[in-house]
Amino acid sequence: MAQYARSPAVAVIRLRNPPVNTLSFAVLQALEDGLEKADADPSVKAVMICGENGKFSAGADIRGFSSPNRPVKSLAALVSLIESSKKPVVAAIEGIALGGGLEVALGCHYRVAHVKARMGLPEVTLGLLPGAEGTQRLPRLIGVPAALDMITTGKHIPATEALKLGLVDEVVEENTVEAAIRLANKVIGQPLGPRRLSLKPVPKLPDMEAFLSQARVRVKKQAQGCLAPELCFQAVRAATQMPFADGVRRERELFMVLLSSGQARALQYAFLAERAAQKWTTPGGASWSSATPQPVRSAAVIGLGTMGRGIVTSLVKANIPVVALEQDLEYLNTGRKAVMLLLEREAMKMEVGAQTLDFHNPARLQFTVDFDSLRDVDLVIEAVFENMALKKEIFHKLSRICKPGALLCTNTSALNIDEIASATSRPQQVIGTHFFSPAHVMRLLEIIYGRHTSPTAIATAVQLAKALKKVGVVVGNCFGFVGNRMMFPYVQQAVFLLEEGSRPEAVDRVLEDFGFKIGPFRMSDLAGLDVGWRSRQGQGLTGPSVPAGTPARQRQGQRYSPLPDLLCESGRFGQKTGKGWYQYEKAGGRTATPDPWLHSLLAQYRDTHGIEPRFIDQEEILERCLFSLINEGFAILAEGIASGPEHLDVIYINGYGWPKHKGGPMFYASTVGLPRVLAKLHKYSEAHPDVPGLQPSAFLKKLAAVGNPPIKEWMSYLSQQSSRL
Numbered sequence: 001m002a003q004y005a006r007s008p009a010v011a012v013i014r015l016r017n018p019p020v021n022t023l024s025f026a027v028l029q030a031l032e033d034g035l036e037k038a039d040a041d042p043s044v045k046a047v048m049i050c051g052e053n054g055k056f057s058a059g060a061d062i063r064g065f066s067s068p069n070r071p072v073k074s075l076a077a078l079v080s081l082i083e084s085s086k087k088p089v090v091a092a093i094e095g096i097a098l099g100g101g102l103e104v105a106l107g108c109h110y111r112v113a114h115v116k117a118r119m120g121l122p123e124v125t126l127g128l129l130p131g132a133e134g135t136q137r138l139p140r141l142i143g144v145p146a147a148l149d150m151i152t153t154g155k156h157i158p159a160t161e162a163l164k165l166g167l168v169d170e171v172v173e174e175n176t177v178e179a180a181i182r183l184a185n186k187v188i189g190q191p192l193g194p195r196r197l198s199l200k201p202v203p204k205l206p207d208m209e210a211f212l213s214q215a216r217v218r219v220k221k222q223a224q225g226c227l228a229p230e231l232c233f234q235a236v237r238a239a240t241q242m243p244f245a246d247g248v249r250r251e252r253e254l255f256m257v258l259l260s261s262g263q264a265r266a267l268q269y270a271f272l273a274e275r276a277a278q279k280w281t282t283p284g285g286a287s288w289s290s291a292t293p294q295p296v297r298s299a300a301v302i303g304l305g306t307m308g309r310g311i312v313t314s315l316v317k318a319n320i321p322v323v324a325l326e327q328d329l330e331y332l333n334t335g336r337k338a339v340m341l342l343l344e345r346e347a348m349k350m351e352v353g354a355q356t357l358d359f360h361n362p363a364r365l366q367f368t369v370d371f372d373s374l375r376d377v378d379l380v381i382e383a384v385f386e387n388m389a390l391k392k393e394i395f396h397k398l399s400r401i402c403k404p405g406a407l408l409c410t411n412t413s414a415l416n417i418d419e420i421a422s423a424t425s426r427p428q429q430v431i432g433t434h435f436f437s438p439a440h441v442m443r444l445l446e447i448i449y450g451r452h453t454s455p456t457a458i459a460t461a462v463q464l465a466k467a468l469k470k471v472g473v474v475v476g477n478c479f480g481f482v483g484n485r486m487m488f489p490y491v492q493q494a495v496f497l498l499e500e501g502s503r504p505e506a507v508d509r510v511l512e513d514f515g516f517k518i519g520p521f522r523m524s525d526l527a528g529l530d531v532g533w534r535s536r537q538g539q540g541l542t543g544p545s546v547p548a549g550t551p552a553r554q555r556q557g558q559r560y561s562p563l564p565d566l567l568c569e570s571g572r573f574g575q576k577t578g579k580g581w582y583q584y585e586k587a588g589g590r591t592a593t594p595d596p597w598l599h600s601l602l603a604q605y606r607d608t609h610g611i612e613p614r615f616i617d618q619e620e621i622l623e624r625c626l627f628s629l630i631n632e633g634f635a636i637l638a639e640g641i642a643s644g645p646e647h648l649d650v651i652y653i654n655g656y657g658w659p660k661h662k663g664g665p666m667f668y669a670s671t672v673g674l675p676r677v678l679a680k681l682h683k684y685s686e687a688h689p690d691v692p693g694l695q696p697s698a699f700l701k702k703l704a705a706v707g708n709p710p711i712k713e714w715m716s717y718l719s720q721q722s723s724r725l
Ligand SMILES: CC/C=C\C/C=C/C(=O)SCCNC(=O)CCNC(=O)[C@H](O)C(C)(C)COP(=O)(O)OP(=O)(O)OC[C@H]1O[C@@H](n2cnc3c(N)ncnc32)[C@H](O)[C@@H]1OP(=O)(O)O
Pocket: 019, 020, 022, 058, 059, 060, 061, 062, 063, 070, 071, 072, 073, 075, 096, 098, 099, 100, 101, 122, 123, 126, 128, 129, 130, 131, 132, 272, 275, 276
């Protein structure tokens, strides 16, 4: 709620709704009561609004948007009420003023911010727009270009930038509340008209129309299928074209369009899913609420290939001293040059300069070929290539060399954590940390616990993810873990569709139109086709270990496509060789062009195997790829490999380019409706009985049978979570 006090001519209203002072009905009501009380008291000459616990407000309650009683209108009315106050109102912004929180501050006549405060209108990231008149007030205060930038990107800006933009009147390093009270006392009796933003004109630009049309193109490009940025743009444009009251009406109409859109629900779900994924549990009973992380004051990275370089960069950026180790001086020098280049680029992006990152200081970043240098580090991340024997050899060494409490992490995308841990005398300290490439950019960190991994080790890895500004998702140990395990049937369907008559560019287009950043074939070309080829060779699916007489398109009674193997046998490994599922301008090129060679290979292949090609429509492409991926997700949940559907969705949004405005694969399934997903899987599995990925999982069947419950109830239908531990 809000607490009311006096100081002595200034009424102090403190928003109070832990942890982040969201604007619930009760808070809004208490704020309104406080304003009325201040207005009615002749000894009160000014008002100051601040937030409890060093935070102004994180805005409207994201959990409340789906409620029929959401306080949309009352927030806008309250902001108007603040602005129309006859006594000056000053906002004291500490910590954060976001969304509706910043809109409340915009209703105030003056704003004082702490130097460490951050401000923003992040509604666009939730599929909405600042619907409490923020799209009309902000451009009047800071001008159209800056307002449009803040509103269409949702970025948080630091107080110092806010001061430059004119968003706040003062920035202070000490007590913000006292500074705001001082300012309130100073402005008593001064005219308020010029401080009421609704009365100000929108600052003019030499050519507003030209600016807006260029901005619109930029916004559209960044939106990638998301509706909110375009409607945010339209609301700000309304501010340039209409009087305040009409602009507010337009803002309200656009807000209602967004509020009822599926995208807003999906994006709000994604926000909450990310928080839910931090609350990990294991079938063995360990959980985020009881496990305590160990401090990580230093780290080592073994292997300076693509992944290792990104991981070192990430650690340095997080201010964790790193020892980087390679097998010999030649590899070490190549790795060192590459890491330095990455860090220099990052330092430039961070606008802090190489000195602040301090990566030239050997106490912060040291390169070595000597395993003994790892003796004292708190944590080691092994990032050599995917070879079980090599990884086991390294872990055996680490087990002997590292200090007793050190956490031993393996960066792997599929290998068995228990087998790696078995090479050590301390399997409780061994954990999988699956980084995504480029590791210093991608937000996802899949954290894989093994049979013996301790809760402390899991909590430490989760804490490390936070320190690296990544989202860590804790999952159980199985082949491919969560992300890649769900990806296998998806990619498999994509290849089967080629066998049956489709083309890489057709399949990719359907999935890119759905919203994936890149389709499965472009993705395989980017990652390198040889990675999967080596893995299939290791599993005995291709190469000399396949028994003579095995049918070309069958393995262990199941359908198998040798197409990707054929490409690799012709040296087509994707972008790096200039040829894969597409052709590229050169080895290492990025521009994919459909390849006639591949088309004739497909025709020849179908001929050889007696496959009559057929036209495959977009619906079948989309459903077979997505529903097989989702189906695997249900199997993963039933096996207790992940704590809930939110965890799978967070993995897909942050690691696999799933469109966030579609909420993640499991959320998407809930919007399609589980009975429909099930019916389609039945249909496709009847047509392809030798494809296990299309046979509906028992958990999906159960959820459809009990009447398609909401996603948050799914896990309660798992009577007994089977444990992999
Ligand atoms: C009535 C509508 C009319 C007009 C439009 C107004 C719209 C809005 O205001 S929409 C909301 C806009 N605000 C945001 O988008 C802020 C979202 N929150 C954040 O960015 C971050 O949470 C934070 C910067 C505020 C804090 O970050 P951090 O310190 O890393 O903590 P957490 O993210 O883990 O959050 C802690 C805790 O708070 C919950 N929470 C945060 N913000 C909201 C919110 N706006 N509504 C509801 N709950 C919120 C968050 O879920 C965490 O709780 P749990 O641990 O229980 O999940």
